[in-house]
Amino acid sequence: ELKVEQNPLFLSMQEGKNYTIYCNYSTTSDRLYWYRQDPGKSLESLFVLLSNGAVKQEGRLMASLDTKARLSTLHITAAVHDLSATYFCAENTGTASKLTFGTGTRLQVTL
Amino acid sequence: KAGVTQTPRYLIKTRGQQVTLSCSPISGHRSVSWYQQTPGQGLQFLFEYFSETQRNKGNFPGRFSGRQFSNSRSEMNVSTLELGDSALYLCASSLAGGGNSPLHFGNGTRLTVT
Numbered sequence: 001e002l003k004v005e006q007n008p009l010f011l012s013m014q015e016g017k018n019y020t021i022y023c024n025y026s027t028t029s030d031r032l033y034w035y036r037q038d039p040g041k042s043l044e045s046l047f048v049l050l051s052n053g054a055v056k057q058e059g060r061l062m063a064s065l066d067t068k069a070r071l072s073t074l075h076i077t078a079a080v081h082d083l084s085a086t087y088f089c090a091e092n093t094g095t096a097s098k099l100t101f102g103t104g105t106r107l108q109v110t111l
Numbered sequence: 112k113a114g115v116t117q118t119p120r121y122l123i124k125t126r127g128q129q130v131t132l133s134c135s136p137i138s139g140h141r142s143v144s145w146y147q148q149t150p151g152q153g154l155q156f157l158f159e160y161f162s163e164t165q166r167n168k169g170n171f172p173g174r175f176s177g178r179q180f181s182n183s184r185s186e187m188n189v190s191t192l193e194l195g196d197s198a199l200y201l202c203a204s205s206l207a208g209g210g211n212s213p214l215h216f217g218n219g220t221r222l223t224v225t
Contacts, residue, residue: 033213042201045213088154097144097205097214098167101154 002026004091006102014110016078021105023072023089032065032072033099035088043088046074079109113138115217117202123223129190132220136183136204142166143185144214145177148199157200160185161207192224 003026013019025032034046047056049065049072056063060083062075072089086106090099116135124130136143145157156169160179177187183204189196199221203214 031211035216042218043203043214043216045215048211048213050211090154097142097159097203098156098169099144099146099154099214100156103153 002091002100004089004100004102006087006089006105008105009103010106010108012108012110013076013079015080018078019076021074021076021087021089021107023074023102025070025072025089025091025100025102027070027091028067029091031092033090033092034063034072034074035090035101037086037088037104039085046087076107079107081109081111083107084109115202115204115215117200117217117220119220120218121221121223123225124192125225126192126194128192129188130192130222132187132189132200132202132222134185134187134202134204134217136185136202137215140204140206140215141183142205142207143179143183144203144205145185145187146201146203146216147171148201148219149197154201157187189222194224197222197224 005024032049035043037043047063052067054065060077065072086104088101088104090101118133142161144159148154159167163179174190179185199219201216201219203216205214
């Protein structure tokens with residue numbers, strides 16, 4: 001059974017601090033996705049990681065993928081309040097658009 | 112370019128009724144997937160359609176069904192509604208559903224079953 005685990009589930013951090021969200025998955029997938037969801041809103045695609053060692057950065061967020069360790073990380077640098085949201089990682093192992101999502105990490109950035 | 116459009120945004124139904132949700136993908140996208148989001152189970156894959164054919168199915172009972180039309184628009188139907196079907200139903204589209212491009216999600220339909 002495919003399993004995707006994220007930790008922490010909840011993260012409260014001060015503005016300006018750095019932190020990392022971890023995503024462990026159970027298969028040999030080489031494709032990993034990160035999404036952001038604001039309360040009451042839909043999912044917004046952040047990153048698509050397609051190979052071992054892939055690293056992508058957008059603003060204060062940087063995602064990486066280690067397929068050997070079956071681990072992806074989402075690093076937040078100098079957090080700002082606007083980053084408060086729930087972040088999901090998801091893996092895809094087939095040719096279809098079937099994603100297995102993690103439990104989500106609710107990030108709260110306080111002033 | 113218009114995003115993924117889901118209608119209606121909100122629905123309130125009674126146990127035992129049936130419901131149909133609609134999804135219009137981004138123009139040119141041929142793959143449409145459906146997901147259920149609940150506080151308890153999180154985001155779960157329902158099914159995916161590509162070129163009017165169901166290509167993949169999640170672990171949901173047969174009460175959940177869908178279809179895709181020739182213009183790639185998709186509908187999802189839930190029959191004999193149960194209280195546990197209350198959820199946010201998200202539709203997502205992608206060019207070909209091959210996994211190399213992200214899914215683009217709609218704003219969802221929030222279904223409440225009373």
